[in-house]
Amino acid sequence: MSKKNILGLILFGLLVTGGLFVGADYMINQGYKEDIQHNQLDITEEDNSYIYTKENADIDKETIDIDPNDAKLEQNEKVSGKPNSDDLSLELADNDEVIVDSETTNSSDNQLSDSANAENEETIENAYLASSEGSDEGDVGLEASSNNNALSASTSSLHEESIDGTTDTLGKPVLTAPEFQLIYDANEVDYEAYIPEMVFDSKIETMLDIDNPDLTLKAESAILIDIDTGEVLYYKNPIEAVFPASTAKLITCLVTLEWCQEDEEVTIGDEITMIASDSSKANIRQGQILTIRNLLEGMLLPSGNDAAYAAAAYVGRKSLKRPNAPKEEAILEFSKLMNQKAKELGVKNSCFKTPDGYDALGQYTTAFDMGLVGLAAAENETIMEISRKSRSRNLFVSGEDITWENTNSLINKNSPRYYSKAVGLKTGTSTMAGKCLVAAANDGDKGVLCVIMNSTSSGRFEDATKLLKYGLGNTE
DSSP states (O other), X not given: OOHHHHHHHHHHHHHHXXXXXXXXXXXXXXXXXXXXHHHHHHHHHHHHTTTTTSOOOOOOSTBOOOOTTTOOOBOOOOOOOOOSXXXXXXXXXXXXXXXXXXXXXXXXXXXXXXXXXXXXXXXXXXXXXHTSSSOSOOOOOOXXXXXXXXXXXXXXXXXXXXXXXXXXXXXXXXXXXXXXXXXXXXXXXXXXXXXXXXXXXXXXXXXXXXXXXXXXXXXXXXXXXXXXXXXXXXXXXXXXXXXXXXXXXXXXXXXXXXHOOTTOEEEOOGGGGGSOTTXXXXXXXXXXXXEHHHHHHHHHSSOOHHHHHHHHHHHHHXXXXXXXXXXXXXXXXXXXXXXXXXXXXXXXSOBOOOTTOOOBTTOBBOHHHHHHHHHHHHTOHHHHHHHTOSEEEEEOTTSOEEEEEOOOGGGOTTSTTOOTTEEEEEEEEETTTEEEEXXXXXXXXXXXXXEXXXXXXXXXXXXXXXXXXXXXXXXX
C-alpha cells in the first residue's frame, strides 16, 4: 500500500474519531442544560409559593398627599383578576378617565398635566383643601367600643385563621417581586406578572351570597358591610385585584398599636428618606422625637408616608430585637408583620409590600380584603378617635408644634362633600390605585363600613355617601 493511501486512511480515522467526540460532547451538554432549565423552573415555582411572605418594604406612592392644586396624574392602568364564581362579574372595565391624583404627587418634585376631565365640584373641593396644611388624602375616625387589638364577637368569625404561613393565601404561582421596587411608570413593568389568581373559597362565596342591590357607582370595585354583624350588604367586583394606596396605612396602624404603647418615644431616622419623592408627607424631620400617637396621627390625618416609615422602622427593629438594624431590614420585617396581621384578619387575596401603600411590584389587595381590614380598624378606639378628627394639633417631644388636616372630605364640615353621619376612616390615591376610600358611618346603634377602590376624585366620596346612606337605611 502506498504512503499516500496510508496517510489518507489515517486522516479519515482522525476525522471520524473527532466527529464522534464532538457528537458525544454535544449530547452530554444538551442533557446537562435541560437539567438546569428544569431545576430553575422548579426553583422559581418554589420561590413563587412564598411570594406572600417576601414583602417588599418599599416606599409608597399610593399614600401620597399634597396640595391638590399642585399636580394631577393620569390613570391608565388597571389590575385584573377573576374569582371562580359565575355569580359575580369581576372584570375591571377599561377606564380612560383622567383623575386628579393629589395624594401621589408633590408639586415640588413633579409637574404633571392638568386633568381634562376635572369637574366643577372637584375645583370647589380643591379650593377648600388647598387652605389646609395636609394633602388630598384623609381619614375619618370611626367610633368603636373596643380597645386597640380587640375584635367584636359579631365579626370574629371573619378572623378565624391562624398565622402559620402565608402560602395558602395565593392562587397560581407568580413571579417573586424584588424588594424595594416601586412602580413609577406602569408602562415600564409587567406588574400583572406578580399578581396571582384571586382565591374564591366557600367562605367568601357564602358572604357574597346575597340579593345584591342595583346601585350605580363610579368605583371599579366596592363593598358595603354591616359593622355589627359583618354581613355584606352590597358588592361590586369585590375579589378584583386592585392597588391599596394609602388605605394600607390602616393595617400599618393596627400593627403599630399591637407592638407599641401610644406614649412610646421615637427618634426619627433616615428611614424617612426611603419614601418616594412624590409622596404625601406629615413633614417630620430626622432627629425629631415623636410619640407613637404623633406618628399615628401623622399617618391617618395628612396621610404622611414619612410617618408610616418612621413607625415601620421602629416596630421592625422591635420585632427583630435589633435596635440598630439597618432601615431596609427593619422595613422588610414590618411588611412581614403587615401580612401576618392581614392573614389573622381573614385576608385571602392581598400582599402588602410598603407601610405607606405606595405602588410596588407584588403589592395588591381587593375591596373584600380591605373590608376585613376596615372592620378591624373600626373596632380600634385609637384609630377611630384619630380618624374622625377634621384636624389635630400635635406637640412633639422634641418641641415642635404642628397641626395636621384630615383629608377625608366626608367629615370636614366646610367641605361640599361633608356627610354628618360619617365617622372615618382612610383615603388613598395613586396612579395605579386611582382614588380610594375606606369609610364608615353611624346612625344611633347602627354602623356600616364601605370600601371604594379605583374611583374618581369626586366619585369616591359620592360613592361612599351613597353606600353609607343605603346601609343606614336613610337618604338624607
